[in-house]
Amino acid sequence: MYRETQIINSGHTILSAGGDLGGAADGGELVINVGPQHPATHGVLHLVITLQGETIQKIEPHLGYIHRSIEKMCESLSYRQFIYVTSRMDYLSAHINNHACALCVEKGLQLEIPPRARVIRVLMDELTRIASHELWWGAMAMDLGAFTPFFYAFRERETINDIMEETCGARLTMNYMVPGGVMYDIHPNFQKRVKDFIQLFNNKIDEYDDLVTGNIIFQNRTKGVGVLTKEDAISFGCTGPVGRGSGVPCDIRKLYPYEVYDKVSFDEIIETGGDSYARYLVRIKEMRQSIRIVEQLIDNIPDGEFQAKTKAVLKLPKGEFYSRVETARGELGVYIVSEGGTTPYRIKFRSPGFSNLSALDHISRGSKIGDLMAIMGTLDLVIPDIDR
């Protein structure tokens, strides 16, 4: 009902995407809705787009279709329980969300976690990143009209999901990281299967490049499209591949290393183009770096405990704690305000998608409506992460 109210207030004739285009003239402007159910928005995001001819004048995102008020829910969940809700934010980076929360609680408890758990966590994070980027790569190519990459990407991603399933018991919302370490030890097959995957993936990623990266049609559709300058990227708080595609060094793994990221060697990928193609390149190259990290760690998982000893009921001292990690989409911050009880008094998730989305209007203005698919694709939005 409230959507109708907004439509009247905006003073334009609004048509659904399949509506009668004849009755739209209002100073030459045409307002169309993309979403909330649209294949290219990858979730329930509603964009109200003002067009002049084919050129985008303005994009107004309408959020909230999957708002669950996770922050409010967390206020009544204990420090062990609230982590499980966060798997449902950025569901493609479930491990990394859990990791951020576990880190924040550990910071509050001043808890040292065993070396074995640290390495397992990083391995899981990087496998998650590869899986997430693979899904993005397939979906992005499909948005631009190439159908095959989607199947290729899902074929390899399936292998990661199987590895996760074996060790964590779940394929998407793993809930594997707990305050103090990881929930249980890795499966005996884990190392062998990950090594098999590396071997498989090293062949496939070159195939990805052949298939899409070098494709002239793809390059024409992404080069120079949706340019985000470095200054704007910082001002909009864009992080992750979106920020790094604009030349902002913002990889939390390098800037504020956590776990064992300061002990492994990998490159922070920075492109300076700022366009959709630059953002695409960052993610493709990041997959190779993730493989590099996994290769270094998979044979060097230290022996010992996988979880530190913790009390049954966790109580954080009065104060404020902030932890940040690099998810597949950018900087995820967890801000806990504790009053000394068993539940957080206030919790805030600074989600990367939220800030990245805020740049959408700015970088799309003046582009053609067809380019929006490339821009949306390379922003790599996950809507539950934005709405929370």
Next chain:
Amino acid sequence: MTKEELKEHITNFQPNAVFDETGEWLNVQVEATEWKPFAQWLRNDLLNMDYLFCLTCIDWAQTAAGKTQAPSNSPPAGGGGVLTMVYHFSSTVFRHTIVVKVKLDRNNPEIETVSDLWRTAEFHEREVFDLFGVRFLHHPDLRRLVLADDFEGHPLRKDFDDPVNMIKL
């Protein structure tokens, strides 16, 4: 800059700022009336706080201090209470971080927008307006962000209670 250097530098511009050094980062508390010039200074001064990475609000209604106004179904009439705006700033050049806090009156929370200084604030402030009811003065487009326009109340306030859609466990 280290915490001490930051503290000294900020005191020179804002002599009545209150500091708290117990946390990971330097906390600076300023008055709501002094917020906008202070924000402009943070952005443009040699501190170069160009990256606003977190903007949120805290409702203190249920803390020991706020408990005297017993949380009942109806909010305490004119009971006061405090909302705190929390801004996390960092510099992409110098890599120092500070947290700025501004206390607001819970019954009439108003603060100047900073969306003209950090563009990410436009969405973040809309979210805080939506969930806490803080009004941002001179904001270009202050509407609810995630909730419906006809929604009543501000869910992240501590006294918010929705009998239909349970969010307390």
